[in-house]
Amino acid sequence: MINKRSMEIIQTIIDQERYHKPCTLELLKEQYKVSERTLRYDLDNISEFLEQQGCKALGYDNDGSIRLNNPIYTVQKAVSQLDFYSMKLTKDERCAVIAYDLAAADQPLTMQKLADSLYVSRSTILHDMDETKKIVSDFDLKLESSKKGLYLTGCESDRRILMMNFYQKAELRQMDQRQTADEQMIDQIVREEIRSIEKQDSLFFTDESYSDLLTYIFIMQEEIKKDRLVEIDYVLRHPSMDAIASEILKKITDALHLKYILTEEYLLSDILYNLNYLRRNDIDENLMRIQIAADEFINAVAVDLNQHIYRDFQFYQNLINHLQSTFKDIPMASDSDDHLLQRGVTDNPEVEAAVRKNLPILEEIVKRSLTNDEIAYITIHVCAAIERSKQRENSLSVLLVTNGGGSAAELLLMKLKRYFRFHVLDVIPEHIVGIYDLSQVDLIITTVPLDVTECETVLLHPYLSDEDCILLGERIETIQSRKKNGAHNRTFLRLENIIANSIVRSSLNKDEIYVNIISDLRNVFVPEMKDQMALCNLLQGHIQVDVEADTWEEAVQKSAAPLLKEGYFNSIYVEQMIQSVYTNGPYIVIGPHFALPHGTPNRGQKLALNLIRLKHPVTFGAKAFDPVYFVCCMSTQDKESHLKPMFHIMSLLRDKECLQALIEAKDAAEIMRILFDYEQML
Structure with a gap:
């Protein structure tokens, strides 16, 4: 008989050989938390099993490393033929x-x-x-x-x-693991739908979530065939996935000639909501509260750790995505690597302590205590943000490809941080590499084999040895050196041309030459803000000062009035903003003296802001943040487009000097100048 641990040990040995790494007893002891005696017993069982399957027993090198004495595919074939009776x-x-x-x-x-x-x-x-x-x-x-x-x-x-x-x-009991014709059809339909969803909706599945979805649909169609349907009074909890669920269900029922049932769509929508994603763009009722709480949590942890991670927009986005996936109401099986998770925590006790100290900010939203695994994942995201804050001066842009979730990628990065620094552009699953724009990527670090010719690629195993990291560091250093020299040459030639042209168009007057050179350099290196998501662009023509309001409700209405008049939203949106405060409290007061009223993220016609500064401040009942001088109405059209301006506002509110300057500004034009200067520093 061979048990589950022995099966996992076989896979570990296979993985180590595939990545040309030694598999030692020490590695197995650390990974499986068992004694050497127990491991040797398992290895003897494995050797006996392999011999029963017509293979050679395991071998041992002089340094104690364990090796297969058969090609990898031969061992995999032997394991795949293992029947349920043989499993203990x-x-x-x-x-x-x-x-x-x-x-x-x-x-x-x-x-x-x-x-x-x-x-x-x-x-x-x-x-x-x-x-x-x-x-x-x-x-x-x-x-x-x-x-x-x-x-x-x-x-x-x-x-x-x-x-x-x-x-x-x-x-595991099925000896024939081949798919039936119906299962093959379902697999093809789901795969095509997911490709379409990822391309159109920026909703990226992990391989695990894809497998979970496929599993559920296999079960669903079998149950429908048995006429065991979802109960008629099932209530849809998460409409944000309803359109996707409807499209998938329609294609499945049409292909298999099954009846389309609305409650089946509802349950599928809730299943989709509760899956894990590398990136998600759906909208639910808690989304805006999660986005605001995430910033509050980041700021609190940053203060406790004395780390400047509150300006890391990538961290902010990652944490929001992770929190939205964390707050589930349907139990889902997880294949998370507990060993790696706990290594991430035990190696960073001060970060874990800061995370735990500030958990009430997040638990207020989810209405329950977070599990140890959830805390570990958040700790890993914080550690990754700290590393990024140390790496900003580095110019190497890396794309990480992994078939694990986002936190699995962060675990890999934590292991790498001891040797070198780089900027991670993105983390994506293997199946979307073909449609990803690689033009800005210097190096792809991947945990799965890839066929990519556009840029350099390094294949790594999630369990990295120190020697591997050093070799990888040398590879990265070579790329950095090559890139740095090229960049310096291009920058020098650009400066030379700018200065030469400035002198040519100037008279012999030194002052004029100086003014022209400085003006031309400023136009090139400090250009006009072109980012459409920048506050100074969104607020162009949408700032009013000395606005009078007696109550917070009136202040919200007056901040919304210009956008309502211009058609960015209707009167129901304004009522919803006020009702949201009655229902959830003054959470829209996001910092000292500043309120950010908003409706449901997809109810606005277009992203827009309108900022008013009150002549006399009003109170929202926001404790330390009252009284409120500024009310900035925000029209939102989706989950993400407002994140950057909102993040900039929350960052600005932590700068006491900048906030005081806004309060003392003489007019709207001066407020615009302050916002422009602040965003240039971000």
Whole structure:
């Protein structure tokens, strides 16, 4: 018999050989947290298994490294032919499979039938019942018994979610892992839909979330065929994914000639919402509160750690994306690497302490305590932001390709940080490399093999040795040196041309020559702000000073009036802004003396801002941030377009001198100049 750990050890040895890295007992002891004696017993079992499959036993080098004495594909073929009978499941794994079988069954199952299915005794199944009851109760289902056998009661939606979580364990019993014709069709439809979604909606799936979605759809179509439909009173909780769910469901039901049921669409929408994404662009009812809380959390952690990470817009975006995926209301199985997660935490205790200290800011939104894994992921994002703050002066632009989630990528970067610095442009999954613009990329660091010729590529294993990092550092140093020399040459030639042209168009007057050179250099190196998302562009013609208002409600209405008149939104949007404060409190007061009223992110016609400075400040009930002098109405059209200006506003409010200058500014033009100068420094 071969157990799950032995199977994982085989895969680790394969991975190490694939990446030309030694696999030592020390590595396995650290990864699996077991004694050397236990590991040697596992390795003996593996050798015995390989010999039974017609392969050679494991070999050992003089330095103690473990190696395969067979080609990798031969060992993989032997493992793929391993049947369920040969697998020694733990009690937890066995109970999970029992729960799946009961959920999938059309009729009650006897203990003997379950025992036969799992190749164990009826007595073993009997001893597993208490744990099985606990598992199904976690999914709001109940284990019942009758003369005919055991069965589950509860909602169909909860039954589906349980099956989705334990599908992979149950499928180990299938000797023939090839897809049926229907499954192949579903795979093709889902793959095409996801490509379209990623291209049009900037919603990037991890490989794990793609697999989860495919699993659910396999289960869904089987249940519909059995006429076991989602309960008629199922309530849609997350409409932000409804359009995507509708499109996928329509194509699946048309292809398989199934009836389209609205509640099936609702559950699929909620499943999509609860998946993990590398990047997401959907909008839910908590989104704006998450975005504001994320900035408050970053600022608090930055103060505690004395790190300048509050100006890191990439960190802000990553944290929002991660938090939106964290706040789930449907349980999803996770394949996170606990060992790597905990390394990220134990190596950075001061960061973890700062994260834990400021968790109430985030837990106020999710209305529950965050788990240790969730805290570990946030800690890793903070560590990555700290590294980026040290690396800003470096010009090397790196694209990271990984089939893990965003936090898995951050874990890899944390391992690399000891040796070199670079700027990560983006983190993407393997399947979108072909459509990604690589024109600004100097180097691709990837954990999966790629066929890319546009720029240099380095293939790494997530478990990096120090020697690997040093070799990679030498590679990066070479690229940096080549790029730096080229940049210096181009900059010198550009300066030479600018100065020469300035002198040519000047008279012999030294003052005129000086003025022309400075003017020309300023026009080139400090150009007019062209970023359409810059505050000074969005607020052009949308600043009023000395506006009179007696209450905060009137202040919100007056800040909205110009945008309402110009058609950026309707009167319902204004009412929604005020109602949001009544419902959620004064969370729109995002800093000292500054309120940012807004509606639901997709209700505005276009992104726009209108800023008023009150003649007499009003109170919103925002404690330390009252009284409010500035009210900036924001029209939002989607999830992300307003993030940069909002981030700049929140950064500005932390600069006491800049805020005081805005309060004392004589007119709208002076406010514009202050905003322009501040954004130039960001």
